[in-house]
Amino acid sequence: MSFQSILGNFALILFVLTIGTGIVWFLDMFVLSKQRRAAADKALAELDARQARLASDGIKIDEVDRAELEAKILRQPVWVEYSGSFFPVIALVFFLRSFLYEPFKIPSSSMLPTLYVGDLILVNKFEYGIRLPVINKKVIELNNPKRGDVMVFKYPVDPTVDYIKRVVGVPGDKVVYHNKRLLINGQPLSYQTMPDFLDEEHLNYSRQLTENLNGVSHRILNDDRAPAFVNDPFNFPKRENCSYDNEGFSCVVPEGHYFMMGDNRDNSLDSRYWGFVPDQNIVGKAFFIWMNLGNIKRIGSFH
Known part of the structure; x- marks a missing residue:
């Protein structure tokens, strides 16, 4: 199949996009999000331990927003965020036009x-x-x-x-x-x-x-x-x-x-x-x- 014919095959392009974004979505759901959660828990635990040491030594405690730190670590990378957002839409369109109704001009x-x-x-x-x-x-x-x-x-x-x-x-x-x-x-x-x-x-x-x-x-x-x-x-x-x-x-x-x-x-x-x-x-x-x-x-x- 030539490159030009691939470009003209919208069904193939939609299929590749569905698979690609789907892989990223599942990878983030079952692997990457858990890794970010573990990293956030570790960072918060280290922060709490540090704050406790400072308090026991009578040193002024740093003002750190725990929620902001947690949100920063849990935030999805841009490439994951966009792929995950597009996947449900692309998958729905792919299903509808593949098995139910397809528009033509x-x-x-x-x-x-x-x-x-x-x-x-x-x-x-x-x-x-x-x-x-x-x-x-x-x-x-x-x-x-x-x-x-x-x-x-x-x-x-x-x-x-x-x-x-x-x-x-x-x-x-x-x-x-x-x-x-x-x-x-x-x-x-x-x-x-x-x-x-x-x-x-x-x-x-x-x-x-x-x-x-x-x-x-x-x-x-x-x-x-x-x-x-x-x-x-x-x-x-x-x-x-x-x-x-x-x-x-x-x-x-x-x-x-x-x-x-x-x-x-x-x-x-x-x-x-x-x-x-x-x-x-x-x-x-x-x-x-x-x-x-x-x-x-x-x-x-x-x-």
């Missing part, structure tokens, strides 16, 4: 009109099973992704990058995209025309339709200027499961993999180009927009 328009650039979303990390952080290995089976889910996953071409798309095909499905319409296992999806969608970022209109996928009704966009065929697909694993022609493509989803597409169909780099998403790349199910600094009306759940 939408960086592109590939999921328009469902998700906008700048949407800050929450991803359910346990919906598809409990996974060990950093290595992303599933240890407890729960639910499997379903057609229509909006899912975050590690980009198969570069697993240090997170992608978000909609699940179109699950293991065993035959996914056909013909003239910009989907057929799943030979059954065409239903579509309903809607008013054209204005992309305010690029100031252009796109054809907008409602697509019903596995009972999940959601909006998609088509660009009439874009061709239906897939231009220059990658040489991805299991490429033999797919065939391409001038009107689209056909793919059979292999076991343990998923076929993903963006809702902005003609402006999305997805499974049509780089192939299937293996189960081990799954991060979680996206389900809620918790903030958009440019438009607070975006806050809420989505399909």
